[in-house]
Amino acid sequence: MNAPIEADIYGNVNSTHVMGSSIMNGIGGSGDFARNALHLHVPHALDRQERRDLFNRADGQPRDHTEHDVHVVITEWGAADLRGLAPRRRAQKIIDNCAHPDYRPMLQDYFDRAIATSPGKHTRTLIEEALSWHARYLRDGTMRYS
Numbered sequence: 001m002n003a004p005i006e007a008d009i010y011g012n013v014n015s016t017h018v019m020g021s022s023i024m025n026g027i028g029g030s031g032d033f034a035r036n037a038l039h040l041h042v043p044h045a046l047d048r049q050e051r052r053d054l055f056n057r058a059d060g061q062p063r064d065h066t067e068h069d070v071h072v073v074i075t076e077w078g079a080a081d082l083r084g085l086a087p088r089r090r091a092q093k094i095i096d097n098c099a100h101p102d103y104r105p106m107l108q109d110y111f112d113r114a115i116a117t118s119p120g121k122h123t124r125t126l127i128e129e130a131l132s133w134h135a136r137y138l139r140d141g142t143m144r145y146s
Contacts, residue, residue, distance in 0.1 A: 009091040011070045038083045
């Protein structure tokens, strides 16, 4: 098991950088751990108030562990077994099972619009909005819409 700083709806995990540039865990090795986990790589995070905004996000950088290395995501709200799922299915499982209930409508709205309008059809991302979650947090102290 590994403790992430944040994860996106597709199962990509960041365990190093806070808000994209401040190193939280600078020793390294979590990527090696994830790729060499004997059975499962399971990032787990308590979604307490001080971490709520960092864990519930749509998509963005950086990513220490891509969805290929992450098998199961666990938060205090539930677990999502992501093994063998396409990005669209992974995202829905994470929104439904792992996101804080206050963020589920925002994440679902983002995901639904990404499915309908994103130019690529593999990992559906709204480029104009992906990092706006972090920008909103830095500006307003929360990732929630105003």
